[in-house]
Amino acid sequence: MITSTTGPQPADFADVRATNLAVVLRFVREHAPCSRAGIAASTGLNKATVSSLVADLIDRRLVRETGLTENRVGRPATMLVLDGSPYAAIGVQIDADSVSAVATDLAGERLLTWRRAFSGGDSVNQGVAGIGAIVRRVVNRMAKEERQVLGLAVAVPGLVDAQGAVRHAPSLGWHDADLAGDLTKALRDPGFPIQVDNDANLAALAEQRFGAHAGAGDLIYLTGEPGVGAGIILDGRLRRGGLGYSGEIGHVQLDPVGPACHCGRRGCLEAMAGIGAVLGRTPEPAEVQLEIEETVRLARAGDARTLARFESAGRNLGRGVAILANLLNPEVVILGDHYVPLAPWLLPAVRDELDERVIAAGAGGCQVVASTLGHDAAALGGAARVLDSVDSGRLPGGLSRIP
Amino acid sequence: MITSTTGPQPADFADVRATNLAVVLRFVREHAPCSRAGIAASTGLNKATVSSLVADLIDRRLVRETGLTENRVGRPATMLVLDGSPYAAIGVQIDADSVSAVATDLAGERLLTWRRAFSGGDSVNQGVAGIGAIVRRVVNRMAKEERQVLGLAVAVPGLVDAQGAVRHAPSLGWHDADLAGDLTKALRDPGFPIQVDNDANLAALAEQRFGAHAGAGDLIYLTGEPGVGAGIILDGRLRRGGLGYSGEIGHVQLDPVGPACHCGRRGCLEAMAGIGAVLGRTPEPAEVQLEIEETVRLARAGDARTLARFESAGRNLGRGVAILANLLNPEVVILGDHYVPLAPWLLPAVRDELDERVIAAGAGGCQVVASTLGHDAAALGGAARVLDSVDSGRLPGGLSRIP
Numbered sequence: 001m002i003t004s005t006t007g008p009q010p011a012d013f014a015d016v017r018a019t020n021l022a023v024v025l026r027f028v029r030e031h032a033p034c035s036r037a038g039i040a041a042s043t044g045l046n047k048a049t050v051s052s053l054v055a056d057l058i059d060r061r062l063v064r065e066t067g068l069t070e071n072r073v074g075r076p077a078t079m080l081v082l083d084g085s086p087y088a089a090i091g092v093q094i095d096a097d098s099v100s101a102v103a104t105d106l107a108g109e110r111l112l113t114w115r116r117a118f119s120g121g122d123s124v125n126q127g128v129a130g131i132g133a134i135v136r137r138v139v140n141r142m143a144k145e146e147r148q149v150l151g152l153a154v155a156v157p158g159l160v161d162a163q164g165a166v167r168h169a170p171s172l173g174w175h176d177a178d179l180a181g182d183l184t185k186a187l188r189d190p191g192f193p194i195q196v197d198n199d200a201n202l203a204a205l206a207e208q209r210f211g212a213h214a215g216a217g218d219l220i221y222l223t224g225e226p227g228v229g230a231g232i233i234l235d236g237r238l239r240r241g242g243l244g245y246s247g248e249i250g251h252v253q254l255d256p257v258g259p260a261c262h263c264g265r266r267g268c269l270e271a272m273a274g275i276g277a278v279l280g281r282t283p284e285p286a287e288v289q290l291e292i293e294e295t296v297r298l299a300r301a302g303d304a305r306t307l308a309r310f311e312s313a314g315r316n317l318g319r320g321v322a323i324l325a326n327l328l329n330p331e332v333v334i335l336g337d338h339y340v341p342l343a344p345w346l347l348p349a350v351r352d353e354l355d356e357r358v359i360a361a362g363a364g365g366c367q368v369v370a371s372t373l374g375h376d377a378a379a380l381g382g383a384a385r386v387l388d389s390v391d392s393g394r395l396p397g398g399l400s401r402i403p
Numbered sequence: 404m405i406t407s408t409t410g411p412q413p414a415d416f417a418d419v420r421a422t423n424l425a426v427v428l429r430f431v432r433e434h435a436p437c438s439r440a441g442i443a444a445s446t447g448l449n450k451a452t453v454s455s456l457v458a459d460l461i462d463r464r465l466v467r468e469t470g471l472t473e474n475r476v477g478r479p480a481t482m483l484v485l486d487g488s489p490y491a492a493i494g495v496q497i498d499a500d501s502v503s504a505v506a507t508d509l510a511g512e513r514l515l516t517w518r519r520a521f522s523g524g525d526s527v528n529q530g531v532a533g534i535g536a537i538v539r540r541v542v543n544r545m546a547k548e549e550r551q552v553l554g555l556a557v558a559v560p561g562l563v564d565a566q567g568a569v570r571h572a573p574s575l576g577w578h579d580a581d582l583a584g585d586l587t588k589a590l591r592d593p594g595f596p597i598q599v600d601n602d603a604n605l606a607a608l609a610e611q612r613f614g615a616h617a618g619a620g621d622l623i624y625l626t627g628e629p630g631v632g633a634g635i636i637l638d639g640r641l642r643r644g645g646l647g648y649s650g651e652i653g654h655v656q657l658d659p660v661g662p663a664c665h666c667g668r669r670g671c672l673e674a675m676a677g678i679g680a681v682l683g684r685t686p687e688p689a690e691v692q693l694e695i696e697e698t699v700r701l702a703r704a705g706d707a708r709t710l711a712r713f714e715s716a717g718r719n720l721g722r723g724v725a726i727l728a729n730l731l732n733p734e735v736v737i738l739g740d741h742y743v744p745l746a747p748w749l750l751p752a753v754r755d756e757l758d759e760r761v762i763a764a765g766a767g768g769c770q771v772v773a774s775t776l777g778h779d780a781a782a783l784g785g786a787a788r789v790l791d792s793v794d795s796g797r798l799p800g801g802l803s804r805i806p
Binding site (some may be wrong): 016159167183204217218230232234235238240241242243245246247248249250251252253254256263265276319323324326327328329330331357358359360361363364383403 | 419479562570571585588619621633635637638639642643644645646647648649650651652654655656658659668722725726727729730732733734760761762763764767768769789
């Protein structure tokens, strides 16, 4: 009668050491420069254990000693900072008209940001070739800097299952593509793991690690591409659902007799609050940026029709955000990508709708803000996902070097 | 720049032992009768550690030896089963017209199920007195059986914050009530923890532990009271949101020009797919059960108006479930309480809507089923929440007895 999958997992001693290595690494990430004694005091680990863990992390070149000493009574302490100079994490983001690549070091500092044209109409094979080409160049650059690539995560606008297969990416015309497998072949087994994920999911990870609300436990990111998707972080982790298909807010129906959506239904959030609704028409991918700049110019000049369209799209967006706030009670909902330049006009209407529609007082504490991360948030989130793996204890070099 | 709350926590050795005690306890819960050697083989813990942990669990009377031996080559092994005979977990559920109490043993077997009349119009003080009276009787009965009460969790139909304060329970007329504190006083510091939670949340915990889909990692329970609330389990845990207000699906708007809702808005899920919509009117709490039986009789007799109402409410409910499936991709959505007798008519319409509205193929694998747990699922879930605390390592007697 009784089963449960919610309880703790056994902690054997190899696990304990891997966990504690990760804990020390995270502590240095967040508090550097810091001393071994400081780590021991804050983590509850004893000093001998901390010394042994730090020696291991220095050996792996994840942490290094600096010449600094703490200002304190007694013997001066050697201070520790993140090293990570021999490592890089790569994130790639596929959009309808471009592919962007970001590489960061272990601390999350950007090492490069590249973008090249990409035709959404390409077949999966052509797409893989294009992505492979940019990744190969990034890997070569990292090799020149004597950095080992820790991993690659690719952001795709569409349904990606829990195993990383692209089930349905309408703007690319891709179906049931084993992108990770194909890329591994195209890169000839590059020796680092390749992950594929939904773009909203990875952008949410970028916000969690690098954004203005970094560290928020309950955070939702909304993509402002022509499509609208949600990346849902609850209790500090991305929630993908049973098969990995969570976050499909774009075709939630706001109005049964609303405007026709390209999906064939009526009154979808995407049709009523997507970039097409804001602009009054859906432009070609390559034109979106220019059209948004033009419409923002009109709004600034006080054009009544533009302002009315912004107000209406903002209210509809607010209805979608209110669904999220009522169902999931997030601390913050972040509007991404093309929504960012439009936020000064959209946000007041979104907040009005929240106040009106959320059952808990004060919208349940839910803030709505514009992203500060820019257009390549999902690529940056790919790098964040690679760093998350390291922070959870999957350290480079594996555990074989533990004495 | 970098912060993160997602990584592992440090594992010091007291934690390790508490974690491992809980792991062994859960293993015995799920696999009893089992031997020490079997536990060691399946959990990866070494045999000496398992023997020491089992001795501790026997000492706490959480596990006991049976006379059975495994059928195997070599020395016969003493088999272990859950004991827990000296313990009880109590759950209480407050409805508009009654209060129900359930007590279970450590294995989740019901020890008693009581219900008494309760007037929703009562003040919080009168409510606390009524709940206190039934709890006191349950505690007395448990004392007669020489059982120690591990804890009490109370299910309230309304907004309950993360600290357990009742913010807003419209069917009871309660606002900003410190129910846990008031109950602790009314019970004169009973010596066990008292928790308060939303009824849908606790019913979801009951389904996770005792229901037909027990163990599902991604499970959503929908209350079928006059109000509609959701209890959301993702990745094996209840997700409460930032302040604890998640699951408010009842006033998600399905149609901006839909029927008026008692909340003052129009076209809410509750107004279009709640029990009132199924029955064609909202009866007094005491009449709901009878009216449902009467309307089921009409449906069985083929009454066209009744069947049309069921079809329409089922479609509207399906629109709400489709929002959940698109956003959260659960494995299963469970219709509870008053929806259960209506399920044969509602479910086909719900499933049609899912197929039509969910972006992922096959509704993203989302099943929709009727609960098998009965009317007091939330009370049973209260007991489940107490048992969850034990399974997570909060063992009775604390850790002071660990050598």
